[in-house]
Amino acid sequence: MSDGADELLLLREEVRLLRYRFNLLVEHSSEAIYLKDLDSRYVYINEAGASMMYRRPDDLIGQDDEGLFAPDVAREIRADDQHVISTGQTAVIRTMRAMTNGTRIDFLTVKRPWFDGDGTIVGVVGTTQDVTELADAQREAAEAAEGFRTLVETMAELVIVHRAGAILYANPAALGALGRRESDLTGGMLSHLARAKDRSVVAGLGAGAASRAEVGFLRPDGAVVLVELSDVPASWCGEPARVAIGRDVTVRRRMDAQLQDADRLAAVGMLAGGIAHEIRNPLTFVLGVVRELAASTGDEASKARLLDVVDAAERIEAIVQGVSGLARPDTDAGGPVDVEGVIDRALLLAGSRLRDRAVVERSARGNATVIGSERRLVQVVINLLVNASQAIGSGHTMGKVSIQTAIVGTSVRIRVRDSGPGVPMAVATRIFEPFVTTKPSADGTGLGLWVSRGIVAEMGGSLELENPGAPGASFLIALPVATAPQVELRPLAVRPRLLLVDDERLISDLLSDGLSGTFDVQACDGVAAALAKVQAEPPFDIVLCDLIMPNGGGERLFQELGTLGVRPPMCFMSGGAATPEARQFLERERILPIDKPFRIGDVRRRLLIALGARTNASE
Numbered sequence: 001m002s003d004g005a006d007e008l009l010l011l012r013e014e015v016r017l018l019r020y021r022f023n024l025l026v027e028h029s030s031e032a033i034y035l036k037d038l039d040s041r042y043v044y045i046n047e048a049g050a051s052m053m054y055r056r057p058d059d060l061i062g063q064d065d066e067g068l069f070a071p072d073v074a075r076e077i078r079a080d081d082q083h084v085i086s087t088g089q090t091a092v093i094r095t096m097r098a099m100t101n102g103t104r105i106d107f108l109t110v111k112r113p114w115f116d117g118d119g120t121i122v123g124v125v126g127t128t129q130d131v132t133e134l135a136d137a138q139r140e141a142a143e144a145a146e147g148f149r150t151l152v153e154t155m156a157e158l159v160i161v162h163r164a165g166a167i168l169y170a171n172p173a174a175l176g177a178l179g180r181r182e183s184d185l186t187g188g189m190l191s192h193l194a195r196a197k198d199r200s201v202v203a204g205l206g207a208g209a210a211s212r213a214e215v216g217f218l219r220p221d222g223a224v225v226l227v228e229l230s231d232v233p234a235s236w237c238g239e240p241a242r243v244a245i246g247r248d249v250t251v252r253r254r255m256d257a258q259l260q261d262a263d264r265l266a267a268v269g270m271l272a273g274g275i276a277h278e279i280r281n282p283l284t285f286v287l288g289v290v291r292e293l294a295a296s297t298g299d300e301a302s303k304a305r306l307l308d309v310v311d312a313a314e315r316i317e318a319i320v321q322g323v324s325g326l327a328r329p330d331t332d333a334g335g336p337v338d339v340e341g342v343i344d345r346a347l348l349l350a351g352s353r354l355r356d357r358a359v360v361e362r363s364a365r366g367n368a369t370v371i372g373s374e375r376r377l378v379q380v381v382i383n384l385l386v387n388a389s390q391a392i393g394s395g396h397t398m399g400k401v402s403i404q405t406a407i408v409g410t411s412v413r414i415r416v417r418d419s420g421p422g423v424p425m426a427v428a429t430r431i432f433e434p435f436v437t438t439k440p441s442a443d444g445t446g447l448g449l450w451v452s453r454g455i456v457a458e459m460g461g462s463l464e465l466e467n468p469g470a471p472g473a474s475f476l477i478a479l480p481v482a483t484a485p486q487v488e489l490r491p492l493a494v495r496p497r498l499l500l501v502d503d504e505r506l507i508s509d510l511l512s513d514g515l516s517g518t519f520d521v522q523a524c525d526g527v528a529a530a531l532a533k534v535q536a537e538p539p540f541d542i543v544l545c546d547l548i549m550p551n552g553g554g555e556r557l558f559q560e561l562g563t564l565g566v567r568p569p570m571c572f573m574s575g576g577a578a579t580p581e582a583r584q585f586l587e588r589e590r591i592l593p594i595d596k597p598f599r600i601g602d603v604r605r606r607l608l609i610a611l612g613a614r615t616n617a618s619e
Contacts, residue, residue: 032128035114040064040081043123052105052130081124084111088121096135106135158227158246161236165189165203168236177227177248179219190244193217195224205231205244214249226250251434279316280575284597285506287313288514291599313597335592336482337374339405339412340367346381347403353389358399358418365405368412371482372459380452380463384416384475387448391420391473411461412481417474428468495520496541496611501530501557502573503549507596511544514600519607527552531560542611543570544603547582547593555585569610573598 026033032049036042042060050057053068065074076095084091093109108131114123152159158174160167170178170185178185178193185193191202195216205211211231216224227246234243287310294306347360354360370377385401392399400419405412423431434450449463456463461479498519502508503526512521522537524530526549534540543561547554554572561567572586574593586593594606 030129032126032130034126034128036081036124036126038085038121038123040078040124049128052107052128080109080111084113084124085121088113094131105130106132158229158244158248160185160190160244160246161234161241162190162244163236163239163241165191168241174246177225177246178217179221179223205229205242215246224250226253278575280596282506283313283316285504285510287597288510288600292514335371335374336369337372337377338367338369339377339414339479340364342374342377342381343403343405343414345378346385349378350382350385350389353386354401357389357392358401361400361402363402363404365407368405368407369482370412370459370461370479372479373455376455377459380455380477381414381416383448383452384477387475388416388418388420388473391418391422393420407481410481411478414477414479415466415474416477417472419472422471423465423468423473425469428465431465431468432463497522497538498607499530499533499540499543499545499568500524501527501543501545501549501554503546507546507573511600511603515604515607518604526550527557527560530557531564534561534564534566539566540568542568542607544607545570545572547572547574547586548579553582555582558585558589571603571606571610 026046029046030048032046032052034042034045034049041062041064045057045060047057050060053060055068060068065077068074069077080091080093083089090113091109091111093111094107095109096104096106107128109126109128111124111126113121114125116122152171155171156173158177159169159171160174161169167185167188167190170180170182175182175185180193190205191199194202195218198213198215198217201213202215205213212229213231214226214228216226219225226249228249229244229246231242231244234241290306290309290313294303294310297303297306343362347354347362381403385403388401392401402415402417404415404417406415407413432449432453453463456477456479459479461477463475463477466474466476496519498515498521500508500511500515500521500523502511502523505525508523508525512523515521519542522533522540524533528551530543530545543557545554545557554570558567558570561570572591572593573596574582575596585591594603
């Protein structure tokens with residue numbers, strides 16, 4: 001055999017091996033590999049391609065895609081084939097196809113022109129991968145990423161992603177709390193947003209695996225936002241980063257400060273209540289004796305001087321009454337409240353704040369009674385008067401504060417107006433929200449109007465700003481008018497026996513003398529002596545007892561008499577320093593005590609009302 005023939009045999013063997021290897025590669029490929037003619041009919045398709053369409057290769061030769069896919073999908077595949085044939089360009093196609101058996105498969109297909117030996121396009125060469133699992137994983141990852149982003153975007157907590165202190169992302173809660181736009185924050189340094197004393201803390205957040213700190217951030221308007229911040233390592237766009245997650249604790253810290261102030265005020269209130277109690281007993285005696293002297297003297301000059309003493313003592317009485325009323329915890333469900341009396345007390349207690357700043361003008365058209373807490377309504381009016389004083393400010397020119405009351409239909413209206421600059425429109429819409437104020441932080445917390453509106457609402461009324469944006473703020477309280485109950489009294493047949501129980505000798509003597517014309521008064525200085533009298537003497541018609549005394553006061557006597565089964569009607573006197581137990585007793589038994597200092601005539605009337613008796617006596 002010649003050398004040429006040997007070389008030819010070697011070439012044929014090499015071609016055979018190449019074809020074998022090529023067919024082996026194509027037939028065992030996990031990708032679908034196929035040839036289509038100019039009419040999109042399959043000329044060749046490997047095992048993997050036929051399996052994707054749930055067919056055998058021989059079943060597909062000579063067929064197009066119409067019997068394999070849904071009609072609209074088959075038309076789309078043919079259009080892709082014809083585009084490659086007509087343009088000679090390669091097409092990369094990512095699709096999800098519905099098969100005739102109802103399944104849906106994600107395909108990644110690459111189609112190229114098929115050239116013959118002369119370079120003429122005779123069909124399409126295609127490769128297709130089943131990427132369903134990959135597509136499902138990508139969809140799941142995308143859904144998880146979208147879900148995570150939605151969670152972060154809707155979180156109430158602040159979320160800030162940063163790398164080396166430079167901000168990469170801030171969620172809407174962070175943008176809102178810091179008062180910034182996204183473009184203002186992205187790329188900037190987180191530490192630059194903090195107040196000066198906290199910048200080193202923020203700069204050091206990334207030093208450890210995780211860190212926590214409370215940081216004050218500055219808003220563009222200069223306000224400080226307190227944020228409880230946790231900073232942890234994270235990954236962002238495939239690179240190491242840090243995530244700072246924070247909670248706005250500004251309101252909580254203000255509330256903490258308010259609670260501390262409330263605790264201090266409660267302690268001061270208890271002290272004030274104790275002092276008031278000590279003042280009231282001697283003041284009751286002084287007022288009673290001086291009034292008696294003024295009534296009995298015939299010397300007009302002496303009478304005038306004694307009445308001056310009464311006037312001065314009554315001023316002390318009003319101040320003590322106001323202070324002790326504000327100091328007393330408000331646990332009662334409310335009762336009749338004299339509106340003009342409320343304004344009297346509020347002006348008395350707020351007078352020092354107004355005296356050097358404004359002239360107070362007061363006008364009243366009709367007196368009314370409302371149902372609620374007198375102490376809390378006084379608190380509301382004081383707050384409005386103090387706000388008016390602060391709005392006017394201090395200066396050489398005196399301002400003006402007017403307080404008017406009027407009955408309109410079934411409501412009583414209290415209007416407090418000042419000559420200050422008024423409430424700006426921007427603040428007026430939020431003036432009754434907590435921590436909103438037009439005053440410097442040293443002068444106000446922004447809670448007064450919020451609390452006041454709540455108190456008025458509890459009494460069934462409303463508190464409104466009448467003139468937002470206008471000079472001279474005008475606040476209007478409207479409360480429903482209460483109808484006073486009518487008490488029917490019957491005439492006395494004989495002098496009722498009165499058991500008077502008070503450990504203060506001066507008060508006991510004053511009451512014994514003042515009430516002896518109407519009652520047969522039997523006085524004693526404590527619960528033990530009172531019980532002995534009840535058991536040893538004829539029955540008493542009524543009892544007048546001090547609420548707080550050594551070795552037990554009014555509540556103990558009330559319980560003991562009930563145990564003995566001889567409890568007559570009882571009235572109680574209070575100097576204002578009632579213990580929590582005594583206040584609970586009064587509330588439980590629905591008892592309204594007689595406050596010291598008192599007028600003898602008022603005490604007599606309360607006793608007669610308790611007995612259901614009619615009297616013409618008055619003082």
